Amino acid sequence: MTSVLIKDVALPWGEKADVSVIGNRIAEIGRRISGEHEHVVDGRGCLLIPGLVNTHTHAAMTGFRGIADDLPLQEWLEGHIWPAEKEKVNPEFVYWNTLLACVEMLRSGTTGFVDMYFHEDKVMQASEKTGIRVWAGEGILGVMEPVDRTLDRVKSLLDNATELARVIVTPHSVYGCSEEELVRAKEFAEERGLLLQIHAAENMTEVKEFMEKTGMRPVEYLHAIGVLDNRTMIAHGVWVTDQEIGLLKEAGASVSHNPESNAKLGSGVAPVVEYLREGVNVTLGTDGCASNNNLDMVQEMRTALFLQKALHKDPSCLKAEQVFKMATENAYRTLGLDAGIFEGALADLVLVSLKKPHMQPVHDALSNLVYSGSGSDVVMTMVNGRIAYDGERVLGVDEQEVLEKVKGFWE
């Protein structure tokens, strides 16, 4: 069993301690832990946090970072993103660009991500190679392919699932699948005991067009057809009524909030304050790199705070601890991870340096992380007890090769 001792590190609640990791769990937290460990990490001047989880992304879209910004939504999608996907996306592209995403995520303190894209077998391979957790969701788009054919691929993903690389059922959206297809996807998820994630209520146009077609709003509809329960995560949830917030709460469903993508695409600002007030479980995601344009969950936390405060004109409407929970505990709850900083917890751990000038002085280390830092302040990321990023490089891959391969798709 691997063992790592992190010495003399600041914990999120202020205390300093040593943290001993044996196998994939935290064995002990205390002052001056002795005993042999394979690796000893110097935690002085650093903050230890539980791993950040990105609950909504399309990892392979790192390849499309910066290909088109600042455009009206339809022009962006139809004139740039869809054509680029049509031309570029194949298993090789997904593999190497997802590897790039995994490298970026591990370097910025993300220990797991929920993905929704194509060729998810390659996403699972990239996760295994770099040692990051994934919930791989093969996009179910009834408008493109019969749902049962997609579900066949999901079955083969399940055959290859591992401790780190798991599977999630991801029908694209209420407009990308028929009612029958959505119900079929949900039934499949239930049969296999899997979570389900679906885009919903991302922008006003979607809601308006869907209402014209069905007379119902997206979340209301998902409830009506029986897709909404405590194994369901909706991605975005920007345009929901109070009644729909009530339905999400009642169902025990989660909302993956994607503030940067929602802002950059002009979709709007999700009612996070209202979700939390009603007790809906809100998690945090970056969405893909074509609409963000990075996978930095530290920056995502800060943007979530800025948008709510600016919108509500109230600096106290959302607090740093609350978005930090969204990026950690709230995600663990939905995904079924017993991670955290306590004895016996799964050892998904991130070491953040507080030594750089922009992180000094340290009156409140967690505030410095959320309000002053970025993913670039991460100096060690451990997933499932194994150091995946050591402050210099992501250990499972040749980072230079990944960058070269990614570049190669455009030459």
Add this chain to the structure above:
Amino acid sequence: MTSVLIKDVALPWGEKADVSVIGNRIAEIGRRISGEHEHVVDGRGCLLIPGLVNTHTHAAMTGFRGIADDLPLQEWLEGHIWPAEKEKVNPEFVYWNTLLACVEMLRSGTTGFVDMYFHEDKVMQASEKTGIRVWAGEGILGVMEPVDRTLDRVKSLLDNATELARVIVTPHSVYGCSEEELVRAKEFAEERGLLLQIHAAENMTEVKEFMEKTGMRPVEYLHAIGVLDNRTMIAHGVWVTDQEIGLLKEAGASVSHNPESNAKLGSGVAPVVEYLREGVNVTLGTDGCASNNNLDMVQEMRTALFLQKALHKDPSCLKAEQVFKMATENAYRTLGLDAGIFEGALADLVLVSLKKPHMQPVHDALSNLVYSGSGSDVVMTMVNGRIAYDGERVLGVDEQEVLEKVKGFWE
């Protein structure tokens, strides 16, 4: 004369070139420049941009980073910030905490800043020591000190002004000074040929209370008393009417937009799209570290974009090039710097690495900087032809000593 050759670097408009700096100016931009240079900088894999200018901050407030977040405005000010200032602020505190700010700014690509605080002689010393440009503004607060006494200190600042450390006249606000005091400050600025900066229309409470007292809105009032002209910068300008936007445009005044501070304090979102549409010169600032909580102008550009797009629900309402101009050219115009990337320009230059995973692939280097990067991607900052940050450390100071001294104020 010092000379630096930056080899094989990407320019913001896509081209690759060598850039030769002789003395404090760009001597030549071209392919394969030869000739002896004191320093040769390898620009491969990097983007060269003109220096970012932070047009509104209170640099010494780095010392208050994270002392109080997420609180209602009055509780934050009266319960935390003012008491901390009363207890801590003295010349020593301002000197060391401004040094920290200068180090943070140079490390994140800022080559100049407009400051408004107390003991600005110390701010000018910190600027000289680290080699960053400053426009030092001794805060004029009629409610605390007779204006002429403050102006006496401004005169002695002027006696010590240098090429890098200049002086600006900074009456605090329309509520912190009487009409007579504001007019006196403006007259003084005119006599000395100085710029004037003043906080105005930052939040709704300020505007409401000022209207109750005077029947006028802050910007309207500044116009009425003759303080608004093309040597005036207002900081914030969040709550202005169309008529006031017209007055700012007519006067040729500038607005220093501080999106992160305005968001974090719940002040709101300034009408940047409207300002630009009417042709008002908008620049960018971070405000102090108690309300931001960093001095990272790269992140500030991104937040400016996110807030406008989210508010207007329009991804095309503000573009990356426009905020990049706000952080560079628009500031140069107001401050009278002929910086930029052209032959003969003042050599305030910043080298941004595009090599990290989150900056790859490079479809559009400027997009990667604004939408994917942060100040931590800066690997060289040059001010006035001199390398002030070399990618490892800020050369003019012992960074470790600065961090120790800053910490010492709290022990």
